[in-house]
Every structure is written in C-alpha cells, then in structure tokens.
Amino acid sequence: MSDNDAIPQPRRQLLISYLAAAAVGTHLLEAALPGLGPWFKPGLANTFTLVAFFRLGWQAAAGVALIRVLVGSIALGTFLSPTFFLSVSGAMGAVLTLGLLSGRSSCTAEPSAQRRVLGGFGVVGVSLLASMAHISCQVLCAWFLIIGHAGIFLALPWFLLGAWATGIINGLLAFLILERLARFTLLGEKR
Amino acid sequence: MSNKENALLWRATTLSDRWLILLSALLIGSLAVYLFRRPAGEEVIVERHNEIVLRLPLSRNQVVKVQGALGEVAVQVQEGRVRLLEYASPRMIGTRSGWISRAGAMVACVPCDILLRVTGENGAQTSTNGLDAISR
Incomplete structure (x- = not known):
C-alpha cells in the first residue's frame, strides 16, 4: 500500500488536516441541527472521510474519521460518554469497510473521483457500504452498552433505511468535492 | 427530479454502485417484512x-x-x-x-x-x- 507515491508527504498531511478540520466543523454543525432527534444524523461529516479515502487511501480516511470523532466529542463534551462510544464504533465499522474495500489496488494515480475499488464500486457504492457498516456497528454497540435488549434489532430496518439514503447522498456530495478537487494541482502534488 | 440531478446520479455511480443501491434496498425491504410480520394469534x-x-x-x-x-x-x-x-x-x-x-x-x-x-x-x-x- 503506497498511496504516498502519488502525493508527497507534506502535501498529504496538509490535505488530511484540511479534511479533518472540515469534518470536525461539519460534525459540530450537525450536532447543532434541530429536529432530527437522537436517532438520526445525516452524517455529512463523513463525506470528508470519503474524500480522504479516494484521494489519499484508507489510512488517511481512518485518520480523518478518528480525528473527527475525538475532536468532535471533546468539543461537544461527550468524550468517553456512551455517545462517544457509539461514534467510535460507527467510525471503526466504516473505516474497516474502507480498508477491506481498498484491497491492494487503491494506490493508483488516476483522477480520484473516477477511482474504482474492489468490486468495481465507485464513491457512491463505497459510501453506501461504509454507511451500512457504520450503523450496524452502532446498533451492535448500543445493544452491548446501552439497551441490552434484543428488541433494538427490530428497529434495524429503519436504521438501515436511513443509512441507505444518507449513504447515497453523502457519496454524491463526496463525488462532487472530489471532482472539484481534481481541477486543482495544489502545491507539491504530482499529476 | 430534474435532468441535472439524474445526470449527477448517473455520472457519479459505477455499474456496481447501481446494483448495490438496488440490491441493498431490496435487502432492507425484505428484512423489514421478515421482522415486522407476525403470525396471527390463536x-x-x-x-x-x-x-x-x-x-x-x-x-x-x-x-x-x-x-x-x-x-x-x-x-x-x-x-x-x-x-x-x-x-x-x-x-x-x-x-x-x-x-x-x-x-x-x-x-x-x-x-x-x-x-x-x-x-x-x-x-x-x-x-x-x-x-x-x-x-x-
């Protein structure tokens, strides 16, 4: 796995930090959204994880996701609370999925919005799969930590439906960002 | 949905993506039916x-x-x-x-x-x- 060939280190770290900052910002904005209730979040912050994945590889995506969860929870005051563990479990599920999907072939230098991963999935497919993994891990975590009753699985179709819709929408958004990003050659980036 | 949005959905997805979208929707639907259907009581x-x-x-x-x-x-x-x-x-x-x-x-x-x-x-x-x- 050498995504590093495509983009030299300083530039890579810069982009990771930009994406992480954007993800944290979106995470906080989302937490302030009214009316969505505790059961549903669009997960817009994850678009930046996706961008990191398609642009820089899955380790970078893992970095962006973990920074988002850590900094986001500290800013919101939920660090080490049940909410935090739900966040971590979701992010872990999504990142593991990204890792599995990236296989050995994600280190190409082709335009990132058009990149294909294992199984021929593009941005939207990856987003959908990661979103499903995210919510499934969260439901499992909620079952272990909070609810402790198998009845929670009766709500699984609703959770999955939400993840399905937001997964597609976030995938499309990430695609648009990647397209935009591909137009620029930023400092030190080889095309 | 306007043509522009359709075009984005088409442009942004691969063949695998489209199949995935379809199949996962079917899977979620059947899971819902399986979980919510209960036998009539006796x-x-x-x-x-x-x-x-x-x-x-x-x-x-x-x-x-x-x-x-x-x-x-x-x-x-x-x-x-x-x-x-x-x-x-x-x-x-x-x-x-x-x-x-x-x-x-x-x-x-x-x-x-x-x-x-x-x-x-x-x-x-x-x-x-x-x-x-x-x-x-």
Whole structure:
C-alpha cells in the first residue's frame, strides 16, 4: 500500500488536516441541527472521510474519521460518554469497510473521483457500504452498552433505511468535492 | 427530479454502485417484512396482577366479563380479533387501543390492572414481543 507515491508527504498531511478540520466543523454543525432527534444524523461529516479515502487511501480516511470523532466529542463534551462510544464504533465499522474495500489496488494515480475499488464500486457504492457498516456497528454497540435488549434489532430496518439514503447522498456530495478537487494541482502534488 | 440531478446520479455511480443501491434496498425491504410480520394469534390470555385469569381462543366469537380493579371489564373476541372494553378508567387507553390479533400483541388497562396478550402457535410468543424493554 503506497498511496504516498502519488502525493508527497507534506502535501498529504496538509490535505488530511484540511479534511479533518472540515469534518470536525461539519460534525459540530450537525450536532447543532434541530429536529432530527437522537436517532438520526445525516452524517455529512463523513463525506470528508470519503474524500480522504479516494484521494489519499484508507489510512488517511481512518485518520480523518478518528480525528473527527475525538475532536468532535471533546468539543461537544461527550468524550468517553456512551455517545462517544457509539461514534467510535460507527467510525471503526466504516473505516474497516474502507480498508477491506481498498484491497491492494487503491494506490493508483488516476483522477480520484473516477477511482474504482474492489468490486468495481465507485464513491457512491463505497459510501453506501461504509454507511451500512457504520450503523450496524452502532446498533451492535448500543445493544452491548446501552439497551441490552434484543428488541433494538427490530428497529434495524429503519436504521438501515436511513443509512441507505444518507449513504447515497453523502457519496454524491463526496463525488462532487472530489471532482472539484481534481481541477486543482495544489502545491507539491504530482499529476 | 430534474435532468441535472439524474445526470449527477448517473455520472457519479459505477455499474456496481447501481446494483448495490438496488440490491441493498431490496435487502432492507425484505428484512423489514421478515421482522415486522407476525403470525396471527390463536389465543388471548387475560392477566390480572401478573396472574392468568382467563384464556380464550380467538376462533370463537364471545364477550366475557372479567373483574378488574375498577369493576367489571369486558373482553370481546370477534373474528380472530380481541379488544378490551371498559369505561371506568380515566383515559381508557386499553379500550382506545382497539382490536389486536397478532401473536405478541398486547392491550393493557393499568388502572383496572388488566392485561390482554395474544399468543401464537403452541402458545409461543415472538422473542421480543414487539417491546423495546420490560420493567416491573
């Protein structure tokens, strides 16, 4: 796995930090959204994880996701609370999925919005799969930590439906960002 | 949906993505059907103070009076369904819940201390009873 060939280190770290900052910002904005209730979040912050994945590889995506969860929870005051563990479990599920999907072939230098991963999935497919993994891990975590009753699985179709819709929408958004990003050659980036 | 949005959906997705979108929707749909479908009930159990006071088959139409904490209540069975009729409790939630018929379904009148629950094949209930949690 050498995504590093495509983009030299300083530039890579810069982009990771930009994406992480954007993800944290979106995470906080989302937490302030009214009316969505505790059961549903669009997960817009994850678009930046996706961008990191398609642009820089899955380790970078893992970095962006973990920074988002850590900094986001500290800013919101939920660090080490049940909410935090739900966040971590979701992010872990999504990142593991990204890792599995990236296989050995994600280190190409082709335009990132058009990149294909294992199984021929593009941005939207990856987003959908990661979103499903995210919510499934969260439901499992909620079952272990909070609810402790198998009845929670009766709500699984609703959770999955939400993840399905937001997964597609976030995938499309990430695609648009990647397209935009591909137009620029930023400092030190080889095309 | 405008043409522009359609174009984005088309441009942004690969063949695998489109199949995934379709198949995952079908999978979620069938999971929902599998989880939410319950067999029709066979028997209604009437409980007072956590003790079974009456069992009635849903196959026979009848109205049976039961003594509750606020006086007599009626349990009406008709065409495979059952409902609780009582007019003494403040909010009549049990009566306003209406007919129930599926295995695992329940109706309760807390002030009258009466609980109706429908059981399915050989008295078995679904594992979760359609409840999020139970506390006593």
